[in-house]
Amino acid sequence: MLCFQCFHAGLLLLSEPSFGLLFDIDGVLVRGKTPIPAAKRAFQKLVDAKGQFVVPVVFVTNAGNCLRQKKADQLSHILGVPISQDQVMMSHSPLRMFKKYHDKHVLVSGQGPVLDIAKNVGFTNVVSIDMLRESFPLLDMVDHNRRPKLPSLPVVNLPRVEAVVLFGEPIRWETNLQLIIDVLLTNGNLSNAYETALSAHLPLLACNMDLMWMAEAHSPRFGHGTFMVCLENIYKKIIGKDLKYEALMGKPSELTYHFAEFLIREQAAERGWRAPIRSLYAIGDNLMTDIYGANLYNRYLDERMARKSTKAVANMVTGAGTPASVPQEVDMDNGWESELASPSATSCKSILVCTGVYNPHMDLPKDASQCIKETVFHGHRDFRFDPALVEPEKIAEDVDAAVELIFEMEKFVNTV
Numbered sequence: 001m002l003c004f005q006c007f008h009a010g011l012l013l014l015s016e017p018s019f020g021l022l023f024d025i026d027g028v029l030v031r032g033k034t035p036i037p038a039a040k041r042a043f044q045k046l047v048d049a050k051g052q053f054v055v056p057v058v059f060v061t062n063a064g065n066c067l068r069q070k071k072a073d074q075l076s077h078i079l080g081v082p083i084s085q086d087q088v089m090m091s092h093s094p095l096r097m098f099k100k101y102h103d104k105h106v107l108v109s110g111q112g113p114v115l116d117i118a119k120n121v122g123f124t125n126v127v128s129i130d131m132l133r134e135s136f137p138l139l140d141m142v143d144h145n146r147r148p149k150l151p152s153l154p155v156v157n158l159p160r161v162e163a164v165v166l167f168g169e170p171i172r173w174e175t176n177l178q179l180i181i182d183v184l185l186t187n188g189n190l191s192n193a194y195e196t197a198l199s200a201h202l203p204l205l206a207c208n209m210d211l212m213w214m215a216e217a218h219s220p221r222f223g224h225g226t227f228m229v230c231l232e233n234i235y236k237k238i239i240g241k242d243l244k245y246e247a248l249m250g251k252p253s254e255l256t257y258h259f260a261e262f263l264i265r266e267q268a269a270e271r272g273w274r275a276p277i278r279s280l281y282a283i284g285d286n287l288m289t290d291i292y293g294a295n296l297y298n299r300y301l302d303e304r305m306a307r308k309s310t311k312a313v314a315n316m317v318t319g320a321g322t323p324a325s326v327p328q329e330v331d332m333d334n335g336w337e338s339e340l341a342s343p344s345a346t347s348c349k350s351i352l353v354c355t356g357v358y359n360p361h362m363d364l365p366k367d368a369s370q371c372i373k374e375t376v377f378h379g380h381r382d383f384r385f386d387p388a389l390v391e392p393e394k395i396a397e398d399v400d401a402a403v404e405l406i407f408e409m410e411k412f413v414n415t416v
C-alpha cells in the first residue's frame with residue numbers, strides 16, 4: 001500500500017513499492033529470437049524518466065548456458081531499458097549459495113562456457129567431462145571413431161572428484177552419461193573399479209529440470225530434464241537404488257524462488273526503499289514451471305506465516321511474550337537458507353500470459369488443470385503432480401496486460 005504515505009504527509013511524496021515482479025523470458029518477453037511487442041510497452045510502465053525501475057524486477061529463466069551479463073545485455077536491447085546482471089537469474093544462479101561445495105573438486109556437465117559459469121557462481125576447483133575424458137582415454141567407448149587409436153594409459157594425476165554439478169544438456173550424451181556414472185560408481189576416483197555397495201553416492205546438484213522446450217520446430221525438443229531421466233534410469237538399473245539429488249534448481253523448484261525473493265529484497269535495499277516487499281508476482285507462460293513454481297513458493301510462504309502465528313500464540317499462552325516480541329524464527333539456521341536470511345514476502349501470485357506455450361485459442365479444454373490432468377506428467381521425478389499448483393491466480397493476454405493488472409491489484413501508480 002503505497003499512497004498511505006502521501007495522504008499522511010498531505011503532499012505527494014515519491015512512492016515506495018511494496019511488491020516485486022518476477023518475469024519469465026521466453027514466451028513472455030521474446031519468442032525464440034523475436035521480441036514480443038507487449039514487452040516494450042510493459043517496461044515503459046516500470047521505469048521513471050531516468051530509466052530507473054520504480055519497482056524491484058528480476059528475470060527468472062531456466063536457460064543456463066550463458067553468463068548473466070550476456071542475458072542482461074540481450075534484455076536491455078529488447079526492452080529498451082537498462083537491465084543489470086543482478087536482475088537476471090539463470091537456472092544455475094542459486095549455486096552461489098552452496099558455499100560448502102565451492103572449494104571442492106567438482107565435475108561439471110553441460111555445454112557452452114560451463115567452466116566460466118561454474119567459476120562465476122563461486123566454484124574454484126572445477127573439472128569438465130572433456131578433461132576427465134582426456135585423463136582417462138579408455139572410458140568413452142561408444143563412438144568407435146573417438147576411441148583411443150593407440151594403446152594408452154590413464155594420466156592419474158587428477159584429484160578425486162567430490163561432487164557433480166549438472167548445468168544443462170550436454171552435446172554427446174553417451175560420453176557424459178558414461179563418465180558421470182563412472183564418477184558416481186567409483187566414488188570420484190576413476191582409477192578404481194565400480195563400488196556398487198556404496199551406501200550413498202557423491203553429492204549431485206542439478207539445474208534446469210525441463211523435460212522439453214519449444215524451439216522453431218513444430219514439436220517440443222529434448223531439454224535437460226530428458227538427460228536427467230536417462231541418468232536416473234541408468235543409475236537405478238545398474239545399482240538398484242534411486243539416484244539422489246542434493247539440490248534441484250531452476251523453476252519450479254522452491255529454491256529458485258527463495259533466491260529470486262532474495263534478489264528482490266537486495267534490489268529494494270539498494271534503492272533505499274524502506275517498505276518491506278510483501279507481495280511477489282510471477283509472470284510466465286508455462287503452467288508446469290512458472291505457475292507451478294510460483295504457487296509452490298506461495299504455499300511455502302503461507303505455511304511459514306501459519307507457523308509464525310502458531311508460535312506467537314503458543315508463546316502468548318505460555319506467557320513468553322506478545323506476538324510483537326516473538327523472536328525471529330529459528331528454523332532457517334543451516335545450509336543455503338541462512339545465506340538468504342528470512343523472506344520479507346508473504347505471498348507469491350502466479351500470472352499466466354498467453355503469448356507463449358499456453359495458448360487459450362488452441363482447441364484445449366477451458367480448465368487448464370483439467371487439460372494437464374488427462375495427459376502424462378512431464379515434471380521431474382521428485383515433483384508431485386498437484387492440480388492446485390498449475391492453477392494460475394490470474395490470466396492476462398500478454399505481459400503488458402499483466403503489469404496493468406498488477407498495478408490495479410496493488411493500487412500502484414507510476415507517478416513519474
Ligand SMILES: *[C@@H]1O[C@H](CO)[C@@H](O)[C@H](O)[C@H]1NC(C)=O
Pocket residue numbers: 158159160189190191192
Ligand atoms: C585413486 O585410486 C588409485 C588406485 O586405487 C590410487 O592409487 C590413487 O591414489 C587414487 N587417487 C586419489 C586422488 O585418491
Ligand SMILES: [Mg+2]
Pocket residue numbers: 024025026027028284285286356
Ligand atoms: Mg517461458
